[in-house]
Amino acid sequence: MTRHEASPYATVMDDGHLTGRPIVRPGAGPYGGDLEVPEPLVTGGKTWADVDQDICMHAERFPTKRWWIAFSVALAFLSVLVVALVTLFYAGMGIAGVNQPVSWGSFIINFVFWIGIGHAGTLISAVLFLFRQQWRTGINRAAEAMTLFAVACAGIFPIIHLGRPWFAYWLVPYPNARGPLWVNFNSALAWDIFAISTYGLVSLTFWYVGLLPDLATVRDRATHPWRKALYNAMSFGWTGSHRAWRHYESAYMILAALATPLVFSVHTIVSFDFATSVMPGWHTTIFPPYFVIGAIFSGFAMVITLMTFMRGYFGMKHYITLNHMEAMAKILLFTGMMVGFAYSTEFFMAWYSGSEWEGFVFRNRAFGPYWWAYAIMFTCNAIVPQVFWFKSMRRHTLVLFVVSILVNVGMWFERYVIVVTSLHRDFLPSSWGMYALTRWDYAILFGSFGLFFTLFLLFVRVLPVVAISEVKGVMDPKVARGTPTRAAAAAIQEA
């Protein structure tokens, strides 16, 4: 008898055999009806021991040639960022494109863009955890790491936008020798400091708490005493004791419950930076939900991009299956429609409000000199994801990859449209102007991708990229269980 026949739930499937539909067992259900069993979340008939091997392997061997190539490219982009930032600090803000009337330029665009990317990780780990979406276990570790790195990228931009970044610490309220001159707590910009730093630190905590049992797994596999001691310290001497699991699970649930409103609060507060001003096109009550859903949309697109690489280059196909990709495609379709709905609502409200200024801003957005940015935004965000109505498209790796890239391009242009079109033509035609990114703006934008991918590539080298203990929890024990020792097997045979 092969092992998977031991249980009606145990099904050993390969990635290519997954259909995205439940397995029907005629007559196997209660009262003689059909039994529908979800397809396994881990394919290939993996055992728990295989999970350790497959996932820890990448952190335990010398990097592959592919990794070195990817890392070199990322480092090249990171060095572009460093050069551009040093130049910016040396020469001043004059080398960037911002000027009157467009005084918020690419730095604010990039800030909102990266914070948006950073929303998917905590959403996957917290919200999907509370909703008991077990497929999150395959992707949550990498998605949370992505969140941290995206927040790190985002954090650069408000600071360099200050113009005098060496005074960035003035944003922190502390007793000082300047009066004491405090920050203005009525300002949305002061709220931002608290929102972003809280989000970054809570996401880091959540991620690290999730890592603890897996670090212990890496420790137990380590052969070198230093490596063992290092991972032991990092896991705080985790043993897997159920007396520790009891508090751990409770704390994890609480972190999820706290992180869920936190995710929604962060982009809400970012949108307040715009909404609390009196600029037409910014001063709207739709901004918080509009920003939050856009952030989730772009974050999931980035997760799909990264997971495509992890499936292809890191051999994670058994853990990040096509079913996982399809689930993310469905979220992309849903949030894409929400974003499209928000674009339409803005236009409706501009007309319905009867405000001359509001109406002008929106006509100018879609048909003014920046019509091309609006067209890119609307096409990539509202129209392109509609291909995911078709199941074959949701399960097509290349389509998923291309759409995820287009969505990220579209979401960058969404922020471009919001920031630039509202500012470039304000109430007085005499003060109208145009905005263009300079080469330094481009260098910092593309350089920030270098920072992001450098951090991500280092992460996949040193830490388990899939949440081992969580994946083990959703595997079928009949398939995944360990085998008795030789002595015990002999004793069983004798009996």
Add this chain to the structure above:
Amino acid sequence: MMPTSTTGILGHFYEPADALAAAAKVRDAGWTHFDFLTPFPIHGMEAAMGQKKSWIPYVTAVLAVCGILFAQGLQNYVMVWDWPMNFGGKPFAAWPAFIPITFEAMVFWAALGSAVIAIIAGKTDTIPQPPPMIVKTGATIDRFVLWISATDPKWDAARAEAFVRSLGADGVRLVDAAPRPGSPFDGRSGRGEHSRTAGLRRQDQTDEGGTHA
């Protein structure tokens, strides 16, 4: 040959359901200083081990209130008391404007504090003598390991061994590997280069590992 300094007994199971059933039997047999080491949390294990629910949520609630008080205190002190400034004739104590930071501070205190205290609780709120970390159990791989400590009031080595075998556990063995003080994996603080290497060597010699090892 009976070990001279027995610290407890180990036995393992291969499926969470077996571990759950065994835990309930250990609880019902009146053992108290026992533990289960598992690769992932098992639903219902708290009840099977006779434990109460975790008290971490109360810690979170207290910390959340502290966070709220901190943020309200800071903002009102700065904006009303220390340096009141007139922004367009708005009131100094503009409470709606204080809500975002109050919320963020609440989450910050509650989340970080709960995580830190849960980690500390996992190390301290345990039985008097957990299994020595020097012993390879395979509990982080694929085994559900039962540990009964010799500190248990009911302890008797022969009886404990017979009991654990009766549960259907595999790999039952009495552990006398009380690690020397100074071993990096004894769960205590201490230093000593010599004992560290000696401890590691002994682990390789005496203990069987998980499926991989």
